[in-house]
Amino acid sequence: MPSEASLADICQYLKDIRDGEAAEDFAKAIEAANKLIRRFPQETLAYKSKLVLLIRLNQWEDALSMINKCPGKKLGDCHFEKAYVLYRLGKLDESLTALEPLPKDDVRVKELKAQIFYKQDKFKESCDILQWMVKNHTDESDEERLANFQAVQKMIEAEKKQAEASSSEMDVDSGEKMLTRKEEKYLKKREARNANPKKEGEITKLKRRQRKRKILPKNYDPNVPPDPERWLPKHERTAYRKKNKKTRDREIGRGTQGSASANPNV
Numbered sequence: 001m002p003s004e005a006s007l008a009d010i011c012q013y014l015k016d017i018r019d020g021e022a023a024e025d026f027a028k029a030i031e032a033a034n035k036l037i038r039r040f041p042q043e044t045l046a047y048k049s050k051l052v053l054l055i056r057l058n059q060w061e062d063a064l065s066m067i068n069k070c071p072g073k074k075l076g077d078c079h080f081e082k083a084y085v086l087y088r089l090g091k092l093d094e095s096l097t098a099l100e101p102l103p104k105d106d107v108r109v110k111e112l113k114a115q116i117f118y119k120q121d122k123f124k125e126s127c128d129i130l131q132w133m134v135k136n137h138t139d140e141s142d143e144e145r146l147a148n149f150q151a152v153q154k155m156i157e158a159e160k161k162q163a164e165a166s167s168s169e170m171d172v173d174s175g176e177k178m179l180t181r182k183e184e185k186y187l188k189k190r191e192a193r194n195a196n197p198k199k200e201g202e203i204t205k206l207k208r209r210q211r212k213r214k215i216l217p218k219n220y221d222p223n224v225p226p227d228p229e230r231w232l233p234k235h236e237r238t239a240y241r242k243k244n245k246k247t248r249d250r251e252i253g254r255g256t257q258g259s260a261s262a263n264p265n266v
Contacts (some may be wrong), residue, residue: 010040017049026057047074051081061089080108092116107137111145118152123159127152 013036020029033050036043047070054063064086065077083098094118102109110129117126130149134142229237 026053123155
């Protein structure tokens, strides 16, 4: 059992730790905790105080090293502190494992799990926890908790929109892949041409274009030049001769049918 002088020294060290925490002079508080640990290594409160101070100073590696090196009897139950340090170091799976021994209905555990799930892009799980917290728990962190809940909801909505946009892009891509027969034929020719490139100095023969056979009129003689007036109307050509009116009248009444006799005596 420590003497009265020793108890006075312990109380003074603890007072220095509390004063440093109150003034947010964490370096001074850690120095007091180190002195207490060196003089009285059996004092478990000094170890736990130093661990909390390292966490408040964001010295995550030092805090994790202290948790792993110190015996459990000196630190006591520090599963939550270890899980929180692992979370801040980005070791999310290990942080969830460290939370398993703790009660699931613990508010600290629920809130830390919500943060871990958010970091893992498991927005649905994080949203469910935060929604329960907003409805069933209240403390000085209500505003921050509500802001986190709204942020997770926005991420879920963004995921839905992104999924819809990606599905529409897939539909467009599948539509573009439906090629016509001509396009497929062209692509095959291009692939064959790329597979057999032209050698240096080789001249590619141009494919002769097939001309359509001309249809000529009957009795066509290539040696006789065509009539230059063939495109003019018939009555405008120089060889055209108009029939005489007298000749046309003289021919009226000729023939056997319905003809009158030339002899008046008949």
